[in-house]
Amino acid sequence: MKALIFRETGEPKSVLNLAEIPTPPLAPGEALVRVLLSPINPSDQHMVRGRYGYQPELPASPGAEGVGIVEAVGPGVQGPSVGTRVVFVDTWNTWREQIVCPVDRLVPVPDGLDDPAAATSYTNPLTAWALTRSTHNLKEGDWLLQTAAASSVGKLVLQLAQQYRFKTINVIRRRDQETIIRNLGGNEVICTADEDLKAHLQALTAGKGVERAIDCVAGELGAEVARNLAPAGTMLVYGALSSHRQTDPAKFTMPLFAPRLIYSTATVRGWWLPRWVRSQPLAEVRAATSELLTMLSSGALTPPAIVQYSCKDFQEAVRLADGEAGQQKVLLNFSKDRSRVP
Ligand SMILES: NC(=O)c1ccc[n+]([C@@H]2O[C@H](COP(=O)([O-])OP(=O)(O)OC[C@H]3O[C@@H](n4cnc5c(N)ncnc54)[C@H](OP(=O)(O)O)[C@@H]3O)[C@@H](O)[C@H]2O)c1
Structure with a gap:
């Protein structure tokens, strides 16, 4: 699968690469999720520059938010079922085509909510x-x-x-x-x-x-x-x-x-x-995320204006997200279905 990876910290346009990496194995209690969209938040750029509150062991992918579809589940998983559209809570490494994460970090997306709104519903x-x-x-x-x-x-x-x-x-x-x-x-x-x-x-x-x-x-x-x-x-x-x-x-x-x-x-x-997320019972974080998804779905909350880039055009996307995007949120599109990129 394709993943945006950084092996050293520095300017995102210089240190990020689109690499081919193996799909990780599934353990009990985990799901494999095909990532559709993941936004570029200021915190992602801070992490790549090495000045964020959490720095992963390298190489790593940036990204802490997104929407995807469950492709497979590990042994003993009751739900969500394969095919469910989900957002991630308390999850890193989302700038890749597939991620494996514990199922309790996945929250189902209401049917009426579009992918871009779901992709920006967490952070x-x-x-x-x-x-x-x-x-x-x-x-x-x-x-x-x-x-x-x-x-x-x-x-x-x-x-x-x-x-x-x-x-x-x-x-x-x-x-x-x-x-x-x-x-x-x-x-x-x-x-x-x-x-x-x-x-x-x-x-x-x-x-x-x-x-x-x-x-x-x-x-x-x-x-x-x-x-x-x-x-x-x-x-x-x-x-x-x-x-x-x-x-x-x-x-x-x-x-x-x-x-x-x-x-x-x-x-x-x-x-x-x-830190706030880790200080709360996970069930409450999930409930708050669900409540926000419902508010987005009902129109009580308006999602940001967005602009999408295919993950292969990440350099242009990170440049735009670094100041010139104005009121627009820049989304990276990892879907193989390119029709999802306007
Ligand atoms: N602590 C956390 O867990 C957490 C979570 C989410 C976000 N954040 C942080 O919250 C901040 C806002 O994020 P965002 O995604 O909402 O940002 P954003 O949509 O990119 O908005 C930036 C806004 O801030 C204004 N601005 C920029 N620099 C400014 C300055 N020096 N003085 C006054 N206003 C300034 C801009 O106004 P102009 O149009 O005039 O440039 C623009 O309205 C970021 O620093 C982000 O890292 C923190």
């Missing part, structure tokens, strides 16, 4: 869901501040806010993103290009500061949000977009203002999906 939707519904445990009427609010995760948070009736303060860096936020029901918008974040937050919270925030920018912006947390407020830092494609170590720091942090007794906490 970002579950991140948005877990940050808001699990770790922050937001209730109806609670307020949440989010940075990079027009990002893929940010837009999912906005849609979950409509479902679960929490309210959002949305920080963006370009005014033309305000329409996206408003159309998705965002309550407040702060654009750092032409507004003072602190002054606006102080006005919105009557000087108290925000109680709950999620931040995927870090750097100076993340630090400024932390400086505006309410007493005992909590900010979850789940990304560092300000450091993407940077090599200067100074760009990876977040200059927290110590007196404010001390006297507000605020919490600034890192948050990472794979």
